[in-house]
Amino acid sequence: MRYTGLIERYRDRLPVGDKTRLISLGEGNTPLIRLENIPCEMGTQVKLYIKYEGLNPTGSFKDRGMTMAVTKAVESGSKAIICASTGNTSAAAAAYAARAGIKAFVIIPEGKIALGKLAQAMIHGSTIIQIKGNFDDGMQLVKEVAEFAPVSIVNSINPFRLQGQKTAAFEIIEELGHAPDYHCLPVGNAGNITAHWMGYTEYFDAGKASSTPTMLGYQAEGAAPFIHGSKVEKPETIATAIRIGNPQSWDKAIKLSKDSNGWFDCFSDKEILATQKLLTEKEGIFCEPASAISVAGALKDIESGKIPDGSSVVCTLTGHGLKDPDTAISQCDTDAMININPTLEEVKKAILENM
Numbered sequence: 398m399r400y401t402g403l404i405e406r407y408r409d410r411l412p413v414g415d416k417t418r419l420i421s422l423g424e425g426n427t428p429l430i431r432l433e434n435i436p437c438e439m440g441t442q443v444k445l446y447i448k449y450e451g452l453n454p455t456g457s458f459k460d461r462g463m464t465m466a467v468t469k470a471v472e473s474g475s476k477a478i479i480c481a482s483t484g485n486t487s488a489a490a491a492a493y494a495a496r497a498g499i500k501a502f503v504i505i506p507e508g509k510i511a512l513g514k515l516a517q518a519m520i521h522g523s524t525i526i527q528i529k530g531n532f533d534d535g536m537q538l539v540k541e542v543a544e545f546a547p548v549s550i551v552n553s554i555n556p557f558r559l560q561g562q563k564t565a566a567f568e569i570i571e572e573l574g575h576a577p578d579y580h581c582l583p584v585g586n587a588g589n590i591t592a593h594w595m596g597y598t599e600y601f602d603a604g605k606a607s608s609t610p611t612m613l614g615y616q617a618e619g620a621a622p623f624i625h626g627s628k629v630e631k632p633e634t635i636a637t638a639i640r641i642g643n644p645q646s647w648d649k650a651i652k653l654s655k656d657s658n659g660w661f662d663c664f665s666d667k668e669i670l671a672t673q674k675l676l677t678e679k680e681g682i683f684c685e686p687a688s689a690i691s692v693a694g695a696l697k698d699i700e701s702g703k704i705p706d707g708s709s710v711v712c713t714l715t716g717h718g719l720k721d722p723d724t725a726i727s728q729c730d731t732d733a734m735i736n737i738n739p740t741l742e743e744v745k746k747a748i749l750e751n752m
């Protein structure tokens with residue numbers, strides 16, 4: 398049967414009616430890939446999987462939430478949506494609004510959006526409002542403006558977003574036949590870690606899984622409010638998708654971390670980029686910097702034994718590497734490119750010298 402998106406697939410577990418017009422681009426149903434080379438080189442028996450959310454229609458997990466948020470906005474008669482965004486939410490909002498035939502307004506921090514995400518928001522025809530401020534400033538403005546303007550907020554404070562995003566946990570349980578022992582995620586606003594926990598506990602309560610995973614949340618050193626235990630005024634990190642100092646799902650994340658016996662940790666930009674490169678070079682998987690932090694966390698905790706050998710671990714790779722080509726290229730040695738004349742002789746030489 399043709400796959401037509403996660404709302405259709407999980408209709409009985411989502412707040413939609415029989416007559417609701419579904420706004421979908423075929424999101425969800427992403428691959429769960431078992432890592433081979435990295436665990437082998439580490440000499441660990443941990444079964445390490447990545448959930449490749451970068452393969453959603455606009456290149457990030459935000460599509461799972463946006464299909465629900467825009468479906469419900471349209472159902473309620475809304476003609477416009479608005480969000481603050483570090484980039485991926487605006488890309489998803491712009492695409493789903495285009496699909497629905499409504500307007501999207503996106504508030505983004507000036508100069509701090511990865512190139513691919515900006516291209517998406519622009520090409521889909523959203524109205525882009527750049528602010529001389531960060532995501533947290535944008536979020537505050539969105540909340541205030543939505544009180545008097547006729548627009549629906551589609552940030553993760555919109556409860557339908559988390560409903561859509563919880564389906565990633567359903568897919569993982571169905572694919573593995575059980576819940577993993579540990580689930581690792583990058584944490585910005587903490588909406589996604591909250592949504593995953595909702596999904597896992599919902600399937601556990603329904604008897605579709607006999608356990609729930611321990612939830613591990615990782616942040617960038619310069620944007621790590623969960624590590625400091627308080628807001629960060631001026632968050633800074635190369636991983637722009639998690640450059641957030643005032644997480645909107647703070648209380649829920651603290652609670653689920655406790656309830657699942659989980660923990661939070663943080664990593665430097667250097668460690669984040671090293672892990673992004675490791676995944677591309679050793680496994681052929683290209684994710685954006687923020688996503689790589691879930692694997693950085695898993696590898697550190699496997700190494701230290703906090704995650705015991707033999708465990709099953711899922712890391713969410715939240716967004717595709719093509720979102721941020723500038724950061725990818727800046728990590729590579731462009732001098733290593735070989736420039737030659739178009740002759741067989743010179744191509745042969747280039748190959749032989751580099752075998």
Ligand SMILES: *Cc1c(COP(=O)(O)O)cnc(C)c1O
Nearest residue numbers: 485585586587588589638715716
């Ligand atoms: C939005 C986003 C995150 C952070 O998710 P939260 O729900 O805000 O914690 C992480 N990585 C990428 C690529 C994102 O787009």
